[in-house]
Amino acid sequence: MPSRRFADGEVVRGRWPGSSLYYEVEILSHDSTSQLYTVKYKDGTELELKENDIKPLTSFRQRKGGSTSSSPSRRRGSRSRSRSRSPGRPPKSARRSASASHQADIKEARREVEVKLTPLILKPFGNSISRYNGEPEHIERNDAPHKNTQEKFNLSQESSYIATQYSLRPRKEEVKLKEIDSKEEKYVAKELAVRTFEVTPIRAKDLEFGGVPGVFLIMFGLPVFLFLLLLMCKQKDPSLLNFPPPLPALYELWETRVFGVYLLWFLIQVLFYLLPIGKVVEGTPLIDGRRLKYRLNGFYAFILTSAVIGTSLFQGVEFHYVYSHFLQFALAATVFCVVLSVYLYVRSLKAPRNDLSPASSGNAVYDFFIGRELNPRIGTFDLKYFCELRPGLIGWVVVNLVMLLAEMKIQDRAVPSLAMILVNSFQLLYVVDALWNEEALLTTMDIIHDGFGFMLAFGDLVWVPFIYSFQAFYLVSHPNEVSWPMASLIIVLKLCGYVIFRGANSQKNAFRKNPSDPKLAHLKTIHTSTGKNLLVSGWWGFVRHPNYLGDLIMALAWSLPCGFNHILPYFYIIYFTMLLVHREARDEYHCKKKYGVAWEKYRQRVPYRIFPYIY
Numbered sequence: 174m175p176s177r178r179f180a181d182g183e184v185v186r187g188r189w190p191g192s193s194l195y196y197e198v199e200i201l202s203h204d205s206t207s208q209l210y211t212v213k214y215k216d217g218t219e220l221e222l223k224e225n226d227i228k229p230l231t232s233f234r235q236r237k238g239g240s241t242s243s244s245p246s247r248r249r250g251s252r253s254r255s256r257s258r259s260p261g262r263p264p265k266s267a268r269r270s271a272s273a274s275h276q277a278d279i280k281e282a283r284r285e286v287e288v289k290l291t292p293l294i295l296k297p298f299g300n301s302i303s304r305y306n307g308e309p310e311h312i313e314r315n316d317a318p319h320k321n322t323q324e325k326f327n328l329s330q331e332s333s334y335i336a337t338q339y340s341l342r343p344r345k346e347e348v349k350l351k352e353i354d355s356k357e358e359k360y361v362a363k364e365l366a367v368r369t370f371e372v373t374p375i376r377a378k379d380l381e382f383g384g385v386p387g388v389f390l391i392m393f394g395l396p397v398f399l400f401l402l403l404l405m406c407k408q409k410d411p412s413l414l415n416f417p418p419p420l421p422a423l424y425e426l427w428e429t430r431v432f433g434v435y436l437l438w439f440l441i442q443v444l445f446y447l448l449p450i451g452k453v454v455e456g457t458p459l460i461d462g463r464r465l466k467y468r469l470n471g472f473y474a475f476i477l478t479s480a481v482i483g484t485s486l487f488q489g490v491e492f493h494y495v496y497s498h499f500l501q502f503a504l505a506a507t508v509f510c511v512v513l514s515v516y517l518y519v520r521s522l523k524a525p526r527n528d529l530s531p532a533s534s535g536n537a538v539y540d541f542f543i544g545r546e547l548n549p550r551i552g553t554f555d556l557k558y559f560c561e562l563r564p565g566l567i568g569w570v571v572v573n574l575v576m577l578l579a580e581m582k583i584q585d586r587a588v589p590s591l592a593m594i595l596v597n598s599f600q601l602l603y604v605v606d607a608l609w610n611e612e613a614l615l616t617t618m619d620i621i622h623d624g625f626g627f628m629l630a631f632g633d634l635v636w637v638p639f640i641y642s643f644q645a646f647y648l649v650s651h652p653n654e655v656s657w658p659m660a661s662l663i664i665v666l667k668l669c670g671y672v673i674f675r676g677a678n679s680q681k682n683a684f685r686k687n688p689s690d691p692k693l694a695h696l697k698t699i700h701t702s703t704g705k706n707l708l709v710s711g712w713w714g715f716v717r718h719p720n721y722l723g724d725l726i727m728a729l730a731w732s733l734p735c736g737f738n739h740i741l742p743y744f745y746i747i748y749f750t751m752l753l754v755h756r757e758a759r760d761e762y763h764c765k766k767k768y769g770v771a772w773e774k775y776r777q778r779v780p781y782r783i784f785p786y787i788y
């Protein structure tokens with residue numbers, strides 16, 4: 174049996190995955206099969222590390238000499254000393270034979286970062302469990318230095334993993350150093366990550382969505398449920414008490430022409446995505462320190478799509494075809510999504526380990542569902558990012574328009590009903606808002622955590638356009654007259670939801686972009702040991718997910734125009750409540766891991782998750 178170097182309970186320094194930073198950790202256990210140690214960081218985070226990524230405390234004490242200083246000025250001294258060899262001076266690799274000295278350089282740089290950073294980041298502001306970064310008061314006003322700092326902080330936000338995740342609370346004099354550190358860090362991380370970081374398969378108990386049986390059921394259940402809902406909605410009396418109509422035979426549902434139209438739609442969106450318009454931004458740092466580039470042109474794609482749709486209408490293109498073949502379109506999208514998911518899974522088998530999603534497990538069924546590869550790309554074409562906002566989300570608006578036209582045709586109306594206008598405009602606002610704030614997508618769980626597999630492919634390409642448009646679909650065959658006073662109340666409700674949704678999302682996004690934004694100076698924050706703070710007043714002091722609350726209020730406003738004759742148009746809000754409650758629990762789990770005690774403190778300060786005084 175291979176021997177182990179560290180004993181349970183021993184306090185050592187463990188490398189933080191993807192970086193060269195070493196933190197004090199306690200050895201919890203050792204798995205002799207995988208040869209991995211389970212270690213606990215001071216903020217409560219538990220991770221599995223390889224022996225190579227663990228160092229005895231003594232190895233740091235021997236080397237660090239004067240650099241144990243916890244005073245920022247002395248820290249600067251030690252940094253500037255080490256900076257003398259990089260990046261200002263030509264790297265040694267330029268002076269030595271390139272390949273021979275490469276590894277040595279990396280080693281050297283790595284040692285340097287370890288020695289230099291370990292005591293600097295941990296000691297003075299520490300990952301203290303009982304105190305926040307060593308400061309006596311953990312909740313404070315967000316009035317940290319913000320004079321002339323905006324630009325600098327934007328710079329620091331641009332820098333690498335270490336700066337965003339492990340920096341000290343941003344301080345003016347630290348910004349420059351952070352940039353330099355992050356450059357060094359990037360250099361080291363890039364070279365080392367492939368060798369040093371192993372994506373550890375998550376254990377069975379960590380599987381989400383009910384594990385393998387759960388995802389199996391979801392994958393088969395969701396498409397069946399989708400067709401059931403659509404068929405029920407087409408019935409004259411769509412009561413739940415009525416037996417659902419039988420599913421048409423597959424040959425009736427499959428139409429190659431429909432599939433062709435769907436492909437054409439998809440390709441037009443691909444074309445718009447590839448247009449070199451819109452600014453290019455960097456996503457959040459990946460596990461190996463890299464940051465992928467994304468072009469933000471979703472809003473332009475929407476404008477161009479509107480122009481194409483407008484021109485087609487003008488040319489007399491028969492949009493009713495989409496309504497009369499709605500089930501066929503749903504099947505075409507489902508088939509496309511299955512083919513895409515298979516492609517994604519197969520290509521992920523060749524993907525380097527660093528490119529795998531943290532949610533993947535090693536189980537084929539589960540990974541097919543959750544997605545194995547985090548950011549599958551063909552060249553610069555990012556499949557997940559594209560699918561999340563383009564064909565499905567913009568498609569949803571087009572489907573709504575189709576329903577509006579179908580309502581006029583079928584009900585022989587000169588103008589659409591007020592109910593249909595409300596549903597169309599509310600959802601249009603929602604989609605335009607998402608595209609306008611496209612950059613915010615880059616920090617969502619879907620992009621950072623979940624892979625691209627059946628779940629998101631089906632969600633983005635099938636569920637969103639065919640279920641989110643359900644109210645409009647319902648109104649085509651089940652008209653509901655809405656009075657103006659009722660419409661006014663619904664509009665007020667929608668606007669309240671939107672104000673909360675947008676206010677909360679914008680507040681968080683602005684805070685994450687620049688924690689010292691003067692506009693946020695009145696807000697209180699909780700320090701966390703990661704260097705990122707948590708808002709504890711404003712929208713985020715109201716409930717822990719105010720954006721979900723706003724989203725749910727808006728969802729209610731989307732269903733109300735359909736009246737109260739049937740529960741079917743309320744399916745969306747029921748599903749959405751379940752989705753967001755589950756999503757909130759997932760996010761809570763990740764935040765607890767990420768922020769440890771600081772998150773606990775936040776939970777105490779803001780006890781309700783989504784609904785104040787209820788949940």
Ligand SMILES: NC(=O)c1ccc[n+]([C@@H]2O[C@H](COP(=O)([O-])OP(=O)(O)OC[C@H]3O[C@@H](n4cnc5c(N)ncnc54)[C@H](OP(=O)(O)O)[C@@H]3O)[C@@H](O)[C@H]2O)c1
Nearest residue numbers: 617618678681685706707708709713720721724756760764
């Ligand atoms: N229509 C739909 O079907 C649908 C589905 C899902 C989501 N959405 C909407 O999409 C939007 C994004 O949702 P999301 O699920 O990605 O989650 P989110 O609520 O935007 O983001 C959660 C993250 O925010 C940060 N955070 C949490 N509490 C904080 C605090 N007090 N101060 C500062 N940062 C804090 C944490 O990340 P960091 O600390 O790492 O920054 C946390 O992981 C929401 O508005 C949601 O309603 C819509």
Ligand SMILES: CC(C)=CCC[C@@H](C)[C@H]1CC[C@H]2C3=C(CC[C@]12C)[C@@]1(C)CC[C@H](O)C(C)(C)[C@@H]1CC3
Nearest residue numbers: 561562566606607614617619628631632633636637
């Ligand atoms: C039914 C199944 C298997 C999954 C459904 C999940 C899927 C429909 C959602 C998961 C993430 C969601 C999401 C949006 C739409 C619905 C999802 C794809 C979003 C694009 C809606 C608009 C928002 O402003 C947003 C922040 C861009 C959303 C991002 C997440």
